[in-house]
Amino acid sequence: MAPLPRAVRTWLTEAWFRDVPEAQIVEALPFPGVPLASVSRFLQSLADSPHAEEFGDLVTRIARLEWQGRVRLQSGRLDPSRRRVPRVKRLSHRAFIEQAYAPNRPIVVTDMMRDWKAVTRWTWPFLRRNVGTAEVQVMEARETTQQYDLNVERISEPTTLGEFIGWIERVRHSNARYLVARNNGLTAPGLRSLMGDIGFFSGILNRRLLDGFVYLWLGAGGTVTPLHHDTANNLFCQVRGRKRFILIDPANAELLRDVLSYYSPIDAERFDLQRFPWLAEVDRMTVTVGPGEALFIPSGWWHHVRSLSPSISVSMTNFTKLLDTDDASYPVPGRR
């Protein structure tokens, strides 16, 4: 009998040490086609394991962390203003730290980009004329690739920015192709000239920290970036078009179950309560940003992003007060 895949074994181990009865485990198993005899045998091996107590202790610790998250969320619900993302017009450096960065809360600042030339200048004809020959990597075949964001390297192809913009102008609405943050962003050789058109919100972002910290997103309407979280704080600046975000507080610690890398298998637009019944308790905040508006996405917050029209965005993680939330500090197997 072939051994069960690791994801199945992990799922079964957690359910078993949460004391879920075997019949319920079998009924809730989210992996189709797994032989039930293998499931039973694996559960028996857990029961017989000489390390059963230690596994149990670890699962209890996870359950307590989830409980702490739930307590924080339940008390947060007593304040209705926390159910939506605040939109403010102007924000001083100090107010930004106090209202958003320090408390790890999302916020939209509607005139934060008032000194950005990009907002009026980056039309499709301007970009084609000035940086149209720049080589960029564009993600292709997204509509036929499962978990396309996890396969970005495999399905990205080189093209020119001019060719890609021509395609956006023709199709207007499609998720098939998307220029995402995995490019060198605005520091790519052919695009550097655009750097003069963006701003740094003096005191909030570090204009000398650019390589690997400032990213360009460019696509038609209808692009979807599935639910995931980043490890850095992100000031997401919308230059053209509109994007709708669904944001979920990371205190919903259950969301970390079944994640692949930073991506969740959950469709944030349509919660599947049959497969993930605990989602009934999860609050989603929806917010739309348009040209000239900046959304602060705090480190760890889950987000799902849909563009509502052809769109250009710049995401910036070069904060002057960098917290240690980069990849190097994020727990992965073998490095905790």
Ligand SMILES: O=C(O)CCC(=O)C(=O)O
């Ligand atoms: O704009 C998008 O499609 C995704 C943006 C995003 O997920 C991010 O900046 O972390």
